[in-house]
Amino acid sequence: MEVPRIPILQIEDYLVASIQTALHDTAATRFRDDLLERIYETKARGLILDLTAVDVVDSFLARLTGDIAAMAGLMGTTVVITGLQPEVAVTLVELGVELKGVTTALNLEKGIAALRRMVGEGKHP
Amino acid sequence: MTEKTDLEQYQEFVKERLKSLLDVVQSVSAGDFSVRVEIPAEADEFTALSVGLEKMIEDLIEARRVSEERMARLQAAVEEKERLLKTVGELSSPVIQVWEDVLVMPLVGAIDSARATRIMEDLLNGIIKYQAEIVIIDITGVPVVDTSVANHLVQTIKAAALLGARCVVVGISSEVAQSLVNLGVDLSGVVTRSNLQAGVRYAMEMMGLEVVPKKRVSS
Amino acid sequence: MTLEERCIPVKVDLDIVLARVEGRNLAKELGFGTIDQARIATAISELARNVILYAPEGKVTVRAIVSDHGRRGIEVVCEDNGPGIADVELVMQNGYSTSSGLGMGLPGTKRLMDEFELETELGVGTKVTVRKWLK
Numbered sequence: 001m002e003v004p005r006i007p008i009l010q011i012e013d014y015l016v017a018s019i020q021t022a023l024h025d026t027a028a029t030r031f032r033d034d035l036l037e038r039i040y041e042t043k044a045r046g047l048i049l050d051l052t053a054v055d056v057v058d059s060f061l062a063r064l065t066g067d068i069a070a071m072a073g074l075m076g077t078t079v080v081i082t083g084l085q086p087e088v089a090v091t092l093v094e095l096g097v098e099l100k101g102v103t104t105a106l107n108l109e110k111g112i113a114a115l116r117r118m119v120g121e122g123k124h125p
Numbered sequence: 126m127t128e129k130t131d132l133e134q135y136q137e138f139v140k141e142r143l144k145s146l147l148d149v150v151q152s153v154s155a156g157d158f159s160v161r162v163e164i165p166a167e168a169d170e171f172t173a174l175s176v177g178l179e180k181m182i183e184d185l186i187e188a189r190r191v192s193e194e195r196m197a198r199l200q201a202a203v204e205e206k207e208r209l210l211k212t213v214g215e216l217s218s219p220v221i222q223v224w225e226d227v228l229v230m231p232l233v234g235a236i237d238s239a240r241a242t243r244i245m246e247d248l249l250n251g252i253i254k255y256q257a258e259i260v261i262i263d264i265t266g267v268p269v270v271d272t273s274v275a276n277h278l279v280q281t282i283k284a285a286a287l288l289g290a291r292c293v294v295v296g297i298s299s300e301v302a303q304s305l306v307n308l309g310v311d312l313s314g315v316v317t318r319s320n321l322q323a324g325v326r327y328a329m330e331m332m333g334l335e336v337v338p339k340k341r342v343s344s
Numbered sequence: 345m346t347l348e349e350r351c352i353p354v355k356v357d358l359d360i361v362l363a364r365v366e367g368r369n370l371a372k373e374l375g376f377g378t379i380d381q382a383r384i385a386t387a388i389s390e391l392a393r394n395v396i397l398y399a400p401e402g403k404v405t406v407r408a409i410v411s412d413h414g415r416r417g418i419e420v421v422c423e424d425n426g427p428g429i430a431d432v433e434l435v436m437q438n439g440y441s442t443s444s445g446l447g448m449g450l451p452g453t454k455r456l457m458d459e460f461e462l463e464t465e466l467g468v469g470t471k472v473t474v475r476k477w478l479k
Contacts, residue, residue, distance in 0.1 A: 022365070025357035025396070056364055056382060058389035059449045082289075086249035087382035089287035093280045095386065095452035096438060105289040106256055114289075239479075246379070 006031045008038050014046040014115055015039065015077075016108070020053045028064050035068060039077050046115035047072055050108060052083030062097040069102045078118050080104065082111035142171045146178060158186050218244045220251030226258040227328045229321070233266030241277035248281055252290045259331055260285060261324040265296030275310040282315055291331060293317065295324040348373070349407035354424070355400075360392040363404040370406050371418055375478055383456040384418060384476055390449035391422035391472050398448075399426025399469065409475065417458075417477035428466040436462075 006027075008017045015038060023031065039047065049065065051057070057065075069079040080103045084092075092099070103118070105111040129137070145163060152160040162179040164172065213234065221229045228251055232244065248260060262278070264270070270278075282292040293316045297305075305312065318324045329336065348370060352363040368385040376384065388404060395402035402424025409419045429435055438451050450472075454460040459475040 022361045024361045025393075055368070056385045056389055058386050058393065059452065060389075060393055084287050085382075086246070086253065086284070086288065087379040089249065089284040090245065090280075090379050091382045091386045091456065092287060093283045094383065094455050095390075095449070096455065097452070099287070104287050106252065106258075110256070110258075110289060 005034060008035060010042060010044070011112070013044060013119075014048060014112065015042065015044045016048045016050065018050040018052070022056075023054075023061065025060060028061065032064055032068055032071075036071055036075070039072055039075055044077055045119045047077050047079045048108065048111045048115065049079060049081045050083045050111070051081060051088070052085070052107075054083075054088065055085065057084075057088050057092055059095060059097055062092060062095075062099060066100055066102065069099075073101060078103070078115060080111045080114050080118075082107055142169075146171070146175065149178065149182070153182055153185065158182065158189075218247045220247055220255070220260075222255045222257070223261075223325070224328070224332075226256065226332060227325075228252070228255055228257040228260045229263060229324075230260060231263040231266065231321075235269060236267060236274050238273060238277070241274050241281075245277065245281040245284065249284060249288060252285060252288050258290050259328040260290055260292045261321065261328060262292055262294045263296045263321050263324070264294060264301070265298070265320070267296075267301070268298075270301045270305060272308045272310055275305055275308070275312070279310075279312065279315060291316070293324050293327050295320055347408040347410070349405065351403055351405045354392050354395045354402045354404055354422075357393075357396055360389055360396060363392045363406075364388040367404070367406045367418075367420060370408065371476075374408055374416060374418055376418070376476070380476060384420070387453045387456045387474055388420055388422070390453045391420070391474070394448050394450075394470075394472075395422065395424040395426070399424035401425065402469070411477065415477050417475055419473065419475045420457075421471065421473045423469060423471040425469040428468055428470055429462075429464040430466060432462060432464065 006017055006019060006021075008015055010016070015035075017031075017035060019031075021027075035047070038044070047068075049068065054061075065081065069081075072079050081099070082105045084104060103114055105114045149160050149162050152158075162175045162182070164175045164179065218230065218232060218240070221231070223229050230244075230248055230251070236244070248262075251257065252260065262282075278294070282294075285292050295318045297317060316327070318327050350366050350370060352359060352366055354360070354363060364385040367388040368381050371381045371384045388406070392402075392404050395404075402422065405421045407419050407421075409417050411417065435448050436450055436454070450462070453472075453474065457474040457476050459473075461473040462470070463473075464470040
């Protein structure tokens with residue numbers, strides 16, 4: 001069964017991916033690969049990962065997110081995570097999981113503002 | 126048929142009276158106050174004892190009644206206190222927006238585990254509601270901060286950070302500071318300032334804002 | 345009185361999501377708040393993932409429970425037929441992780457829940473039981 005891929009949008013010089021469905025491990029790993037490939041193709045300076053629709057972030061997903069940030073960082077892309085739900089934030093803290101090297105923002109609007117601050121105006125070269 | 130001698134008759138009389146008194150004593154010590162001492166019309170050697178015992182039982186009943194009344198009053202007082210505490214709890218973790226993106230959360234009074242959880246929820250919900258990026262947590266009014274509350278606070282601050290909001294804790298008294306250090310609580314990631322004013326100044330700095338006097342128009 | 349109980353077999357990674365959705369639904373029905381629902385779902389996710397990672401297969405059972413004092417709660421039992429845990433103390437340490445960098449998430453799971461029990465037998469399997477009570 002082909003699981004639908006997570007759409008990755010481009011806004012100016014940034015990529016935006018919004019996770020809508022409950023990701024099981026295989027889909028999550030494929031999402032990471034898609035993402036990194038897209039970053040490579042577009043040379044995007046910033047990536048927003050929107051987790052508004054995610055209701056559970058366990059240690060696997062947290063690690064995956066950290067990996068995405070680290071790998072994207074190596075390619076010169078800044079990653080901002082937006083839309084973490086309060087109950088997810090609390091659970092992550094209690095699990096003892098640290099999201100290293102990851103900037104977080106409340107929502108898409110603030111995420112883009114944060115990217116602009118960190119990366120500069122996202123205009124195509 | 127042998128008639129009983131006077132002595133035997135007396136022995137029986139004593140046994141009977143003693144038994145009836147003993148029955149009453151046993152009932153009362155088992156908690157049954159319904160039995161009463163029988164005081165025969167004709168006074169005998171046991172009358173004084175019977176009367177004394179009856180009085181004692183009456184006193185016991187009265188004492189028990191008073192005690193139950195007190196218990197009921199205490200119970201009512203406890204329930205009232207709990208109602209009041211609940212109200213105080215609801216009133217006492219408000220989240221106030223003092224500026225765009227800046228919240229203040231003044232905490233007053235002792236904080237237990239249940240309240241610490243409520244504070245965390247109110248703070249996180251406040252960040253979402255006001256889209257805040259800075260939260261000033263003012264604990265000037267909190268007399269004691271123990272390990273568990275300190276840890277709750279640290280976790281709250283970490284969770285707030287995941288929502289994109291920075292927290293600054295102000296109003297740590299010298300007693301609280303001492304106990305936190307003595308308890309070995311790790312507050313390394315926590316930004317603190319001395320008071321609310323300093324906290325607001327920090328918030329302004331973080332937001333890149335400056336307060337300047339208005340230009341006076343000279344006539 | 346029969347209490348609500350649901351059993352989810354765990355064999356492929358999709359089952360992790362199924363198990364935690366069932367768990368979360370039951371938690372919601374029992375009256376747990378959103379944060380506790382997230383804690384329970386996350387704990388189930390961690391435990392079910394261990395089954396996928398370390399065992400041929402297993403199952404997650406979630407059930408409503410009542411304490412002696414009449415308190416209501418939820419119990420999650422996750423058992424597998426894997427190799428068992430050789431060093432339980434090591435695995436329960438914070439920061440422990442296997443060669444692939446993935447920990448078993450057990451210390452974190454314990455923190456999320458109110459009660460945590462672990463039974464394991466080498467060559468037979470592992471069974472983790474966690475409970476959370478309504479306040």
